[in-house]
Amino acid sequence: MPNIDYLKIFRDAWKITWNNHFLWWTGSFLFIFNGLSFIIFFENEKAEEAWQTIAEKINLQNFISNYLILPRIGLVTFLTIFLIFLIL
Numbered sequence: 001m002p003n004i005d006y007l008k009i010f011r012d013a014w015k016i017t018w019n020n021h022f023l024w025w026t027g028s029f030l031f032i033f034n035g036l037s038f039i040i041f042f043e044n045e046k047a048e049e050a051w052q053t054i055a056e057k058i059n060l061q062n063f064i065s066n067y068l069i070l071p072r073i074g075l076v077t078f079l080t081i082f083l084i085f086l087i088l
Contacts, residue, residue, distance in 0.1 A: 024085075 064071060
């Protein structure tokens with residue numbers, strides 16, 4: 001059996017990953033949106049009705065107009081985390 005240097009393989013893979021770290025964002029967005037599409041499209045037949053009843057109960061426009069600060073806080077938090085990862 002040949003002697004394989006696994007440590008060198010992992011070190012080289014880490015260097016490639018670190019040099020192309022801008023691709024992490026693409027991969028994380030693809031992972032998130034692919035997971036969401038899997039959840040939405042492969043649920044049972046009553047999922048559409050359930051989403052409609054939830055949307056009627058929440059009434060998103062009234063929620064945003066009543067609690068306008070929450071989307072702003074969420075946006076600022078997302079941008080802060082984005083900038084931190086961008087700097088790293």
